[in-house]
């Protein structure tokens with residue numbers, strides 16, 4: 160990154176920023192006017208279709224991109240390079256037609272050439288049967304049946320259940336901790352940890368059965384089955400239990416596997432960031448069986464209020480939920496916090512493409528972002544109606560600086576104020592630097608913590624955004 164120089168101080172307008180950013184990113188999103196979220200990622204392989212040809216697969220998945228079962232199907236579709244359309248289902252208010260159509264009423268579901276398939280495992284197998292390009296099951300019959308066994312026995316082996324029990328600090332299926340005395344709680348936690356470790360030892364053995372990093376040697380549906388849960392544990396356990404899977408000498412193969420999955424190119428647009436995975440656990444808490452479909456039950460504001468680049472919850476809901484069900488992050492190690500961006504071993508490479516994606520996402524959606532900051536950051540309480548327009552302009556300018564720096568790859572210094580005729584004319588030289596910095600600090604910190612991955616942008620783009628915001632914030636006063 161270079162430092163912002165005087166030549167770069169003239170701030171472009173939003174249209175100019177959007178144009179440059181869009182020219183430099185391949186990440187594509189479609190608009191969903193009047194819906195929430197107002198944009199959605201699209202299949203990376205739609206361009207394979209001839210003009211006018213409709214994709215043969217329609218994927219129904221959750222609006223916020225939190226569902227680990229949808230993640231499996233989405234991953235397989237990208238891996239097999241199948242062009243597909245997506246329909247987002249609001250799990251807090253499932254449409255009647257969806258409940259009528261899918262017997263379980265759960266996501267994911269797909270239509271393959273109009274034929275409905277539901278349950279993530281069955282969808283993966285159906286896709287495999289229908290689309291033979293880029294096979295995700297071994298060809299050799301013995302290995303194929305071993306892979307099918309592993310897929311079939313995924314739930315029965317108890318690894319995922321033991322991981323979530325350890326994370327919740329409560330035995331599976333219990334709402335209350337069975338213990339109340341600190342020593343007993345600690346003993347119970349140790350028990351849960353031991354069970355999880357024993358299950359993970361078995362996984363380590365399974366990973367060693369074939370040469371190569373993946374379960375079957377070559378990447379397969381078995382890896383896809385395990386990806387969402389294991390990546391969530393790798394992100395959540397350090398924060399909530401002080402327990403790391405990465406760099407854990409006990410699980411060298413699992414470490415190699417996690418690293419390989421994280422880098423797989425088909426996974427880059429799909430994967431949640433560690434930060435999003437932790438925020439989900441922190442805010443939503445863990446409810447057995449119904450991990451993510453719990454918004455209404457918890458009395459949240461309607462998720463329809465969530466703007467597209469934004470996310471999680473209002474501060475009020477945050478505290479209520481946190482008290483009700485949330486898992487507490489531990490503070491034994493001060494360097495760990497719930498918003499810790501990436502666990503060790505999962506640091507995203509910073510490429511220009513990611514910075515451009517973040518810049519494009521923000522500049523295509525800036526009005527919603529500004530409205531979200533004003534509505535939900537708390538800033539509104541401290542300003543009188545007459546000053547609101549100038550606050551809006553100041554936020555607009557801080558966000559354009561952010562996007563400008565993402566595009567330029569520069570480190571923004573707050574003291575180096577760029578010329579911006581729009582706001583400078585309005586303020587007629589009356590602007591107070593500290594007041595302006597206060598608005599910038601609120602807007603940028605709020606935005607950084609609201610981005611939800613992969614819903615709002617890819618994990619790589621979110622890291623580029625966070626890094627640039629952090630650089631801006633560190634020079635703000």
Ligand SMILES: N[C@@H](CCC(=O)N[C@@H](CS)C(=O)NCC(=O)O)C(=O)O
Pocket residue numbers: 221225226227228250264265266267277278279280448449450451452
């Ligand atoms: N066994 C199902 C589980 C799917 C599932 O639990 N989906 C959750 C979202 S993560 C859901 O649809 N929840 C909505 C609800 O419980 O009403 C599968 O593998 O597809």
